[in-house]
Every structure is written in structure tokens, then in C-alpha cells.
Amino acid sequence: MRAKKGARIKFVTSALKGARMKFVTSALVLLLVAGLLPTGLLAGCSDGDAREGGEGGETTAEQPASTAVSVVDQTGATVALDKPAERVVTLTAASAEIVYAVGAGSTVVGRGEYCDWPAEILDIPAVQSGSETNIEQIIALDPDLVILATMDQNPEQVAQLTDAGIAVYVSTATDIAQTYESIEQIGVLFGREAEAAAIVDGMKASFDELAAAQLSGTVYFEVSPLEYGLWAAGNATFMNEVAEIIGLENIFADVEGWVEVSEEQVLERNPDYIVTVGMYFGEGLKPDEEVLARANWQGVAAVRNGAVINFPNNEFARPGPRLAEGAVTLYDFIVAHPLAG
Numbered sequence: 001m002r003a004k005k006g007a008r009i010k011f012v013t014s015a016l017k018g019a020r021m022k023f024v025t026s027a028l029v030l031l032l033v034a035g036l037l038p039t040g041l042l043a044g045c046s047d048g049d050a051r052e053g054g055e056g057g058e059t060t061a062e063q064p065a066s067t068a069v070s071v072v073d074q075t076g077a078t079v080a081l082d083k084p085a086e087r088v089v090t091l092t093a094a095s096a097e098i099v100y101a102v103g104a105g106s107t108v109v110g111r112g113e114y115c116d117w118p119a120e121i122l123d124i125p126a127v128q129s130g131s132e133t134n135i136e137q138i139i140a141l142d143p144d145l146v147i148l149a150t151m152d153q154n155p156e157q158v159a160q161l162t163d164a165g166i167a168v169y170v171s172t173a174t175d176i177a178q179t180y181e182s183i184e185q186i187g188v189l190f191g192r193e194a195e196a197a198a199i200v201d202g203m204k205a206s207f208d209e210l211a212a213a214q215l216s217g218t219v220y221f222e223v224s225p226l227e228y229g230l231w232a233a234g235n236a237t238f239m240n241e242v243a244e245i246i247g248l249e250n251i252f253a254d255v256e257g258w259v260e261v262s263e264e265q266v267l268e269r270n271p272d273y274i275v276t277v278g279m280y281f282g283e284g285l286k287p288d289e290e291v292l293a294r295a296n297w298q299g300v301a302a303v304r305n306g307a308v309i310n311f312p313n314n315e316f317a318r319p320g321p322r323l324a325e326g327a328v329t330l331y332d333f334i335v336a337h338p339l340a341g
Contacts, residue, residue, distance in 0.1 A: 071185040074172040075150065081167055084191030085145040089138050091129040094318040095147040095171060096121055098183050101199055101321040104190040110141040117314065117322075129153075135160045145169065145189060173319040174257070176207070176241050183321065199321050206324035207245055214247035215334050217272035220302070221250065223258060223317070225278045225287065226294065232261045238319050239275070242327045246334070248273065267300060272339055274302040275330065276310045277317035286310060307337040 070080035089110035090096040096115035099108060108121065112129035115121055125141070128134040133153060138146060138161065146161050149171045161168050169189060173182045180200045187196025221239045224231035233239035234255040243250045251269040252261060278287030285293060288310035297303045309330065311317060316326030 067191075069188055069191060071169070071188050073169050073185065074178060074182065075170045077168075077170065079145075079167050079169045079189065081144060081189065085167075085189050087141070087143045088145045088147060089127065089141055089143045090115060091127070091133070091146065091148040091153065092171065093117065093314065094173070094179075094320040095149070095169075095182070095186065097318060097320040097322060098186045099147070099190070102183070102187045102190055102192040102195040104192060107190065109143060110138060133157050135164075139164050139166070147171070147186065149173075171319075174237055175319075176203075176238050176323070179238060179319040179323060180204075182319065203321070203324040206328060210327055210331050211245050213331075215331070217248055217334065217339050218251050218269070219243050219248045219273040219275060220252070220266055220269070220271035222274060222276045222278070222291070225276065225290065226263065230261050230263060230266065232259055232266075234259050238323060239316070242316075242323075242330065245327065246331050248334070263296065267296065270299075270301055272301045272305075272307060273334060273337070274300075274308040275316065276308065277314065278310060280310075280312055287312075305337065307334075309333045 067083040068081065069084055070078060073079050085104070086107055087109045088099060088104070088107045090099055090108060091112035093112070093115045096108070096111055097117050099105060100118050100121065105118075105120065108124050110127050111121055111124045113126045114129070115124075115126075127137040127141070129148075130153070135157060143166055145167045147169045148158070151172075153170070158168050158170060169186065171178075171182045173179045180203070183199055184193070184196045187193050187199075221233035221237075221243075222230065223233055223239075232252045233250070234252045234257055235250070236256045237258065240250045240253055243253075251266070251271050252259065274291055276287045276291055278290075280286045284290075288308045291297065291308045292303055292306065294303070302308055311326055311329070313322075315322035316330065
């Protein structure tokens with residue numbers, strides 16, 4: 001009887017001990033999944049369990065952490081790399097600004113010809129983009145990632161690049177939320193999620209601050225000058241969103257996207273403020289001066305009151321990190337040009 005009782009006690013003790021170890025191991029697995037414990041701790045517990053089991057104490061080598069990165073881009077396509085991008089060609093100005101803003105400027109080996117910010121990107125070889133995109137030029141730069149936008153490129157060009165074994169990230173950003181998403185996704189592809197998150201948080205804080213101090217008046221966003229045919233920012237654009245944030249009414253909020261408009265439409269809607277993003281090439285009138293000098297526009301409130309602002313550095317023309325900076329500049333300009341009477 002004593003022998004049986006001793007055997008039973010030994011069996012129960014072993015069972016409890018095994019159950020306790022199983023419980024502890026399971027708990028550690030849950031903590032590991034939650035990211036609250038280093039992977040080595042769980043490996044150590046497994047080794048101890050094997051040793052106590054008396055079956056050789058065999059250990060399993062800890063697997064190296066994966067360096068692979070992937071996102072689903074704004075067209076719904078999966079973009080996957082074995083490791084963070086090391087050689088990138090960025091064809092759009094907005095994406096170029098994002099790459100530099102997250103701290104990955106040293107990876108840029110090629111740029112679209114309109115990528116001009118920050119200034120150091122001008123030292124990078126330029127390639128043709130948009131309707132003139134030269135796929136052979138891009139492939140010759142041996143990139144592991146190409147960043148482009150649907151507004152400038154077409155699906156056939158994307159297919160040519162992917163067929164060449166190059167990962168392609170496509171942005172469709174036209175509003176602020178999509179701008180945030182693009183910044184965050186590009187951050188992932190360079191292993192710089194924290195830097196991207198900090199940029200987005202800073203932009204959100206700026207917009208929140210602007211929203212707390214509401215202005216009033218109407219605004220016209222001119223994205224193409226009279227000389228080339230007037231185009232304006234309508235609803236569902238980041239420009240319109242900025243207007244709403246600071247309390248302005250976009251005179252073309254009744255149309256969607258970037259739209260061609262007539263001179264007569266602008267004159268009839270008589271904006272209090274005019275924002276132009278035209279480029280100045282060093283000769284003749286600057287974009288804001290050209291608007292103020294238009295003969296037929298002298299009766300427009302914005303022209304009459306000198307309330308026309310130009311953004312020569314494109315901080316208000318691109319869905320990128322400097323958009324909040326542009327919004328602050330616009331806000332300050334409007335505060336300095338209050339509505340007459």
C-alpha cells in the first residue's frame with residue numbers, strides 16, 4: 001500500500017508540475033504575441049521545460065527576426081520587399097517629399113523631373129515621368145522600389161516595372177486622410193514607421209489648432225493660370241478640406257476634384273480670397289501679381305483688396321508632409337487680410 005501511495009503521490013506531483021509549466025508557457029505565449037516580452041524569454045522557458053522533462057534537454061535555436069516589409073497600396077495592390085527599400089526611384093514630387101521627410105533620402109537613386117523638394121534631390125539623376133515615362137531609364141537605375149501616382153502614370157507602366165522584378169507603390173492621394181495613409185505606408189516600406197507616425201501626428205496637431213480658430217470668407221483655388229486655361233480645386237480635394245478646416249467656403253465646392261472652369265464663373269462667384277500655386281520662372285510678373293493685374297478681374301473682391309496669395313514652393317500644391325505648413329501660411333495670410341467692411 002505504501003508503494004502504491006508513494007507512486008500515486010509522485011504521479012500527481014508530476015502531473016501538477018507539468019500542468020503548471022504548460023500554464024506558464026501558455027501565458028508567456030500570450031504576452032509574446034502582445035509584444036510585451038522578448039522572444040528569447042519564451043525560448044528559455046521551453047528549454048527549461050525540456051531539461052526538467054529529462055528527455056535530453058534539447059534546445060531550439062531562436063529564429064532571426066524577419067526584415068520583410070509589405071503594404072497594400074492605395075490601388076489595392078500588395079507591395080512586398082524582403083527588406084526595407086534601399087534603392088528607390090520616386091516619380092512624383094509629393095512622394096519624394098515623403099521619402100525625405102521620413103529620413104530615407106539617401107536611398108533615392110532617381111527622381112521624376114518635377115521632384116524639386118528638398119533642394120538636395122536636385123542632385124539626383126532625373127528620369128522622364130508622366131506621359132513621357134521612360135521605363136528603360138528607370139530599370140537602368142536598378143531600384144528595388146518605384147513610387148508613382150495614378151494621376152501621372154498608367155497601369156501598363158506599372159506592369160512593365162513589376163514584370164522587371166521591381167516593387168511598385170502607387171499613391172492615389174487627393175485628400176488629407178489619403179495623404180496620411182501614403183506617408184504611413186511609405187514609412188513602412190523604408191522601415192521608418194515611427195518617423196512617419198510622428199509626421200502624421202504633427203500634421204494632425206496643426207490642423208486641430210487651425211480648426212479651433214475659425215475664419216470666414218470665400219476662396220478660389222487656382223491650380224492652372226489663365227494663360228493655360230483655368231483649373232480649380234473643387235470638393236474632395238485636400239485644398240477644399242483645408243478651406244473647411246479654417247472656416248473658408250470654396251467657391252467651387254459644388255464640383256468634385258480638379259476641374260476646368262471659365263473666367264466668367266470665377267468673376268460671377270467673386271471670391272474674397274484667391275490662392276494660386278503657379279510657378280514663377282524668374283521673368284515677368286509673379287503668379288499673384290499676374291492675377292492682380294488681370295483687366296477683367298479688377299471688380300473681384302480678392303483683387304480689389306489685394307487678397308491674393310501664391311505658394312511658390314508648392315507646399316500647398318502637393319499631398320505631402322508640408323501640406324499642414326501650407327495651411328498655416330494660408331491662415332496667417334487671411335488673418336492679415338481681413339474681409340473689408
